[in-house]
Amino acid sequence: MSVRLEQKRPTAPSRRDEVRARSAAERSDANFEHLRAPFNLRCGALLIDYIALIAVMALATMLARTFGDVRRASALALTAGYVGVASVAIINFVLLAAFSGRTLGKWITGLRIERRDGEPVSFARALVRHSIGYLLTILTLGLGFLITAFDPQGRALHDWLAGTIVVRSRAPRAGTR
Numbered sequence: 001m002s003v004r005l006e007q008k009r010p011t012a013p014s015r016r017d018e019v020r021a022r023s024a025a026e027r028s029d030a031n032f033e034h035l036r037a038p039f040n041l042r043c044g045a046l047l048i049d050y051i052a053l054i055a056v057m058a059l060a061t062m063l064a065r066t067f068g069d070v071r072r073a074s075a076l077a078l079t080a081g082y083v084g085v086a087s088v089a090i091i092n093f094v095l096l097a098a099f100s101g102r103t104l105g106k107w108i109t110g111l112r113i114e115r116r117d118g119e120p121v122s123f124a125r126a127l128v129r130h131s132i133g134y135l136l137t138i139l140t141l142g143l144g145f146l147i148t149a150f151d152p153q154g155r156a157l158h159d160w161l162a163g164t165i166v167v168r169s170r171a172p173r174a175g176t177r
Helices: 015-035 039-066 071-100 104-109 123-139 143-150 157-162
Strands: 111-115 164-168
Touching: 039 071, 039 104, 039 111, 039 143, 071 104, 071 123, 104 111, 111 123, 123 143, 123 157, 143 157, 157 164
Parallel strands: none
Antiparallel strands: 111 164
16 A cells, blocks of 8 residues: 655746735835825924034033133033033934934924834944934035935935835825825
């Protein structure tokens, strides 16, 4: 008596399976486009982030001018301002971005930083994105930011370097895209 085992032969995907896979991919692309952060919101978020930095430095400068008669107090106020700006920049651009996926500006505008696969941004990616990526963007005289307006995925130079994307974290209002 012999036992014959049948092996399941791989079959080519049917036309129906191909159509399902293609429509799922198209829905995914449409969903991606729907969630992509528009250029104007990204500019607004960046503006808010830099206004926060400028506000800290402006406060330090005003304090230095107030204590202008006393050289040590004036120098101390300016030094504290520089340290304050550096601290706010690190907290906002690296720590907040790594732990929540948002900077202050992105939080106010309803945007979020993600990895390309939709996972949260790690500390290392946030550091690369906001230090090396922004430095290269500054060295290219802002062209790294301008790429966002023309890139189909809405990614800037720092997003390409860090493997990230900026998406809307809340649904857009009716009639907007």
